[in-house]
Amino acid sequence: MLIELRDGVLHTDGAPGLLATADYPYYRDDPSVWRERLRTLRDATGIRVVTSYFPWRHHQPEADLPPDFTGATRPDRDLLGYLRICAELGLGVIAKPGPFIHAETNYGGLPDWICPLTNAQVEPSLDADGRPVLWNGSRHDPDGGIERWPLPSPVGAHFGARVGEWLRAVGKEVLSATTTPEGPVVLVQIANEGLFTDGALPLWAYDYSEPGLTFFRAGLHRRYGSLDAYNAVHGTAHREWSAVEPPRERGVPADARAELALADWGRYHSDLLAEAYHGWTEALGPAVPVLVNLNPPAGEAHAFDAWLSRVRPERWNGIHYGFTNWMGVVSSDRTAHARYVLAAKRAPGPNLEENWGFSELYDRAYAAGATSFHQSLLALAVGATGINVYTGVATSGWGDDLDLMHSAPYPDCPPVDAQGRPTDKAATVRMLSDFFAVHGAEYLAALPATQASWGLYAPYAAIAAWLPDVVADDPSGTGCGRPLRALHERLRDAGQDYRVVDLESATPEQLAGHPRIVLHGGRFMHRAVQQLLAAHIMAGHTVELSGPVPLLDEELTPCALLADALAQQARQECTLASPVRVTAGSADAYWRSAGPDSGYLTVLVQSDNEGPVAVELDLGSRSARVTLTVAAGGAALLRILAGTLDDFLLTGLNAYLASAVTPSVGFALTTDTDTAVDAADTAAVADVAARTVRAEGPADLARIGGILRTLTP
Structure with missing residues (x-):
């Protein structure tokens, strides 16, 4: 095997x-x-x-x-x-x-x-202040708690x-x-x-031990090739690699060289x-x-x-x-x-x-x-x-x-x-x-439906990780994690999804699968990454960059490849419509396409939801309306096959939230002129009822391989 x-x-x-x-x-x-x-x-x-x-x-x-x-x-x-x-x-x-x-x-x-503590040959891992990194040991302390013991340097x-x-x-x-x-x-x-x-x-939590810093400086040697090359980029005059010190305090980097030093430490991690x-x-x-x-x-x-x-x-x-x-x-x-x-x-x-x-x-x-x-x-x-x-x-x-x-x-x-x-x-x-x-x-x-891709440039994350919270949300500075979190929230509120693509390792062919790339900028960016993004724009795709536009490469020499491409980019936002929309209830919905009019719909009901959840689904050639009754904090997974409801999983019970409902799922195709079920149209209502699967009482409900299962406590 x-x-x-x-x-x-x-x-x-x-x-x-x-x-x-x-x-x-x-x-x-x-x-x-x-x-x-x-x-x-x-x-x-x-x-x-x-x-x-x-x-x-x-x-x-x-x-x-x-x-x-x-x-x-x-x-x-x-x-x-x-x-x-x-x-x-x-x-x-x-x-x-x-x-x-x-x-x-x-x-x-x-x-x-x-x-x-018991083996002097083992060097402890240290934080930025030189204190050992601790973990719960195997003895009680005098107060009845657990002694905290230093961890080894890895x-x-x-x-x-x-x-x-x-x-x-x-x-x-x-x-x-x-x-x-x-x-x-x-x-x-x-x-x-x-x-x-x-x-x-x-x-800044680890590892500042002597073995750790030796490993850090060896990585700098591999990265820059020689101490002279390191000094030239960083504006230093070190005579030994041992003189290179890591960052230890949070703050706003003064210039690109200070940012590059933070990026070096991120790479070390x-x-x-x-x-x-x-x-x-x-x-x-x-x-x-x-x-x-x-x-x-x-x-x-x-x-x-x-x-x-x-x-x-x-x-x-x-x-x-x-x-x-x-x-x-x-x-x-x-x-x-x-x-x-x-x-x-x-x-x-x-x-x-x-x-x-x-x-x-x-x-x-x-x-x-x-x-x-x-x-x-x-x-x-x-x-x-x-x-x-x-x-x-x-x-x-x-x-x-x-x-x-x-x-x-x-x-x-x-x-x-x-x-x-x-x-x-x-x-x-x-x-x-x-x-x-x-x-x-x-x-x-099946292919997930996503509307954007976050372009991850890890050096920006390594820089932004050190920024004080009071200034970290300044849109004019280098950013990564916080703007990504903001993108996550915006897209979630809009019922949309996204992916993450690593810009330092992606090939042009891989990047072509991400037609809308969103990222936050900084003072510098690898020349190869700028070339990659510039070519992506020239191929007709969209790059949405907030914050500063990088004008230097990783050696801090002038490089405006991305800036020039952004200046030539068509002034129109790339919008990719979501094929799935929650129209009633408090829930998130995700769609994975498995072929014509087929795929998997996941509906995740929030803890504060009350009542049925309704979802409109674009299947390509047709549209559908899905109506669900699911417990608060529960979920549903539906397999749609050639425009019909196939197997499914439904949660009807959540004892923690005291939510017990009779789970049900209704699935009905709609037309271009009838995009939703009209409650006044008795024929349409009867049609939806005929295609609704409902348990006999509060339970979890599943259909697997066409066989219905009811799971009661």
Whole structure:
């Protein structure tokens, strides 16, 4: 069996499919229940791939002893036995060996003996003020809280050597015998949400350690070629690379040279990710594709910029993009919605952690399956290639050596409870997994309807990330993340969608698929990027640039290629009409075209919605009106086939919002002269009623493969 990831889509022996997974933390359960829990997860949810972290601290608690993967020292360390059970149950596995995993474990899953507090050879990661970057350790402090321990520098020599030993052991002793086709492991995830769950942190949060700065200056050497060339561009007179200092304080850069220095530091952050990803993957040596799980941007005003300058999947050369979601309820929080959508749009890849189980730890809204159902469909609608249930099973068998912060069960409200019984959420997950088992390949091949593309020039993000909040919204300065967020809000309010395209890596052929590019400018821009955008304009496409027009290239020499092209651009705004419009109710709607009069309509109902939702849909040669009754905070996914309603998913219940409705969907074609159903026209009303599918009472409703299902609590 050949496993590949192509443009973020899982291919098995050449056949594409949507990646539907659920996490099971075997290390938190007694081995005696592993088989039963996995079987219940499989049978109750339809999930056929599980994701599992391999905690370093769990399998190698002592530095001078080799890792235990067979249960020789303790039964719950029998990782090979766990993977054997997965294989026997026909479950694929995404192996996640860290080295840092978070997962609510002590010290993020790192062993105590790799901490700088206990191992003087390990250099701590430092922030801009020279303070160690901290994480929850594995001891209580005098006040009963958890001690905060320094994290290692990811490029420190001793830490890197011990990480290499751990990953080589996983590769040799675990993956070599369990990777497909002989075993269940189909993919590998490296690291966690950046390196140490730090993908969303500010650019001044890390890593200013000596190993980090050595790596930073080595990157400058590669970038500029020589110290003389660096000095010429930056207006400095350094005699040694060690004299080059990184930025440490937020402020408004005085000139283009000061901006370029900030861009250098942003590139360093993206280099840190790439260096660790490739080094750790090389040590692991897997025979299957490797992906990562970036967390979305944080909520602060500067966070979009910090994230965009750090997260550069186009530079990872074979490491595949994935993302998580732990930042709020998107059906009621506009900021959470924007952050989540950007993570799903940044590059093709699967959602690798969607919260389906934690209400006490995060937000009570997650007690209802409708919350996670809504978010999973949103991720897919805007670009994700897979969904995940985190975690699929509640566990209760761990000790303080693994996690002394949380009490059982972990988590509190997943699809399978701590007694191994399916909950209401299991049926909701089953709707999703069964629907995409039938239609996943077609869904992913369908083309999303978008009206604009944000032209990402990462150096602008690296500059804007340092601007004080009081001046960051000044439209006359360099910008990226904030104007992108503003574009997101404008288009969402207008019922429109967008994409993100990386301008430093795009080819002219790729850019041609983005007829309307929107971006914010700055003082300089790479000459090659200016040439690319200028040619795009000359080819008849539109570039909408706000803010300053760049008049310098990346070496800060005069370059007006883009300015000249913009001056010649036709003075008319490129407008691309949306094929889908919400005409009643509080909801977002997304359309993916799968052919003539065919495609997938996703309707995401907001938490404040009351009453039916109406959507007008342009199918090309025909138009249609869709009328939905869906629970507040719920969602609907409809397959339209040749102008008729085919399979669908509808949410009728959201216990958290006390919303229980009888779900229904009405679908009616309209004509050019009759673009909406006329309530006074009894024939039209009767026609719509005839084409309405309705449950018999409050429930979730699905039709999959033409078979109607009603899911009641």
